[in-house]
Amino acid sequence: MSDFIDLMNEAAIEAAAAIREVYERGTVAIEKPDGSPVTEADQRAEAIILAFLEASGLPVLAEESVAAGRIPELGERYFVVDPLDGTKEFLRRNGEFTVNIAYCEGGHPVSGVVLAPATEEIYWGGPRGAFTGKVIDGQIGAISALAVSRTEHPLRIVASRSHGHAALAELCDTLDVAEDVSVGSSLKFCLLAKGEAQLYPRFTPTSEWDTAAGQAVLQAAGGVVWGMDGKPLTCGHRDRSFLNEWFVAAAGEDLARRALAEMLRHA
Known part of the structure; x- marks a missing residue:
């Protein structure tokens, strides 16, 4: 069964490009009912990701869709999406914001992609391991494996x-x-x-x-x-x-x- 890594990577890369375009020219935020901010970048990125993931035929639990009251029946297999995690950081222009896409089975995240549009660093992980790379002209290069450090000193x-x-x-x-x-x-x-x-x-x-x-x-x-x-x-x-x-x-x-x-x- 697919872990959908390639599909999620492609979706994240396209969404990040749209976010970067808005980031470079500037935007304003509006306040959602819960008091959190949302921008044009959030909305454009989510629309791009949803279009990519539609090919899977699986439901998508996505932040801005949920905020608008569009909550699908999830079932056993589905995606979880935050098109722009760190909207406040985006508005502060500190670069510390990401595109998040995860594939879940039975409620458990099986694989996922995190992409930082400001630096174009991308991280992904699933059954085949965890990796990081750099997005250059829409393609991932400089790929290396990731592993935690269990050395506790310091x-x-x-x-x-x-x-x-x-x-x-x-x-x-x-x-x-x-x-x-x-x-x-x-x-x-x-x-x-x-x-x-x-x-x-x-x-x-x-x-x-x-x-x-x-x-x-x-x-x-x-x-x-x-x-x-x-x-x-x-x-x-x-x-x-x-x-x-x-x-x-x-x-x-x-x-x-x-x-x-x-x-x-x-x-």
């Missing part, structure tokens, strides 16, 4: 002590964190996947389209993404408006278990 965490949850500083002290790195969007998962950090604890809610693609990439690189129940995050939870609660992403199960125990103290 332990690097993807979060900010000064801008995180009140419990984050205590967690950093308990786990003897040597360095914290702050980065926007699903690039957090990618930093773990390429071994530049080992832990990403999340103390605030996220949507499933924020995490599914990054989770697939990190898992393919050898890492884990667990909810507060100690099980891998899953998708398709219409009953909770497709929201995740707190979670932990880590380079390995032992680190995830220790971090989760500390997080549960503050739940």
Whole structure:
């Protein structure tokens, strides 16, 4: 059975080109009912991705479609899409925003693609492993394999002590964190996947389209993404408006278990 990596890569590359065009000339945002911003780039990118994925015949759970009330019956196999993860970063023009596309089976992200339009760095992962490359003239080059780093000395965490949850500083002290790195969007998962950090604890809610693609990439690189129940995050939870609660992403199960125990103290 296909993991749809090639199709998702093609869709992400085309969507990123549209996002970059809007980014370079500038745009304004409007506020969605939930208070979050949306731009022309979000909408154009999602339309492009949906057109590509239509060839699969599978349902697509996509952020802007959900915001407009278009929620498909998902079934066993479907895609989860965030056409522009990090719209606030996009508006701040700091480059830390991504295109996220994931393929799920039974609620579990099986494969995923994360592309950063500003740098044209692309990350993908699935049953065949995890990889990164550079998009040049619409084609992926400079491909290399990804693997997590389980060396915990020094332990690097993807979060900010000064801008995180009140419990984050205590967690950093308990786990003897040597360095914290702050980065926007699903690039957090990618930093773990390429071994530049080992832990990403999340103390605030996220949507499933924020995490599914990054989770697939990190898992393919050898890492884990667990909810507060100690099980891998899953998708398709219409009953909770497709929201995740707190979670932990880590380079390995032992680190995830220790971090989760500390997080549960503050739940």
